Amino acid sequence: WLMAILFVGFDAFNLISGKQGSVAVEVHLSGALFAYLYHAFRWKLLPRKMPSMQLFKRKPKLKLYQEEVHAYAPKYEVxxxxxxxxxxxxxxxxxxxxxxxxxxxxxxxxxxxxxxxxxxxxxxxx
Incomplete structure (x- = not known):
């Protein structure tokens, strides 16, 4: 957290002093603001289980229905x-x-x- 605060402070100082191009500094500060809001409000941008991860998930085995085989029982004894x-x-x-x-x-x-x-x-x- 300390490093993040130092980088945000450094970018804020550069924005106020106008030493560097303001576009890059504004983008850095916007990203930092978004990261803070994302963490503070626990936003979820992606679902917990990614669809691509479910491709590799083991699926249940296919169950086939088979009729029971009964021996043929003739009506008449030959x-x-x-x-x-x-x-x-x-x-x-x-x-x-x-x-x-x-x-x-x-x-x-x-x-x-x-x-x-x-x-x-x-x-x-x-």
Missing amino acids: KEMGIPEDMLIRVDQILEKISLSGKDSLSEEENLFLFKASETIKRKKS
């Missing part, structure tokens, strides 16, 4: 329906091929077998 085991194995193989390569990858014979197996299972259900 074994109770009396469908041959070899037919079920062949249907599973064809369905696996569809899941890997798509339905277009099936041969004519596989399409026909899948259709007949579907009809057989439909008849046994009803």
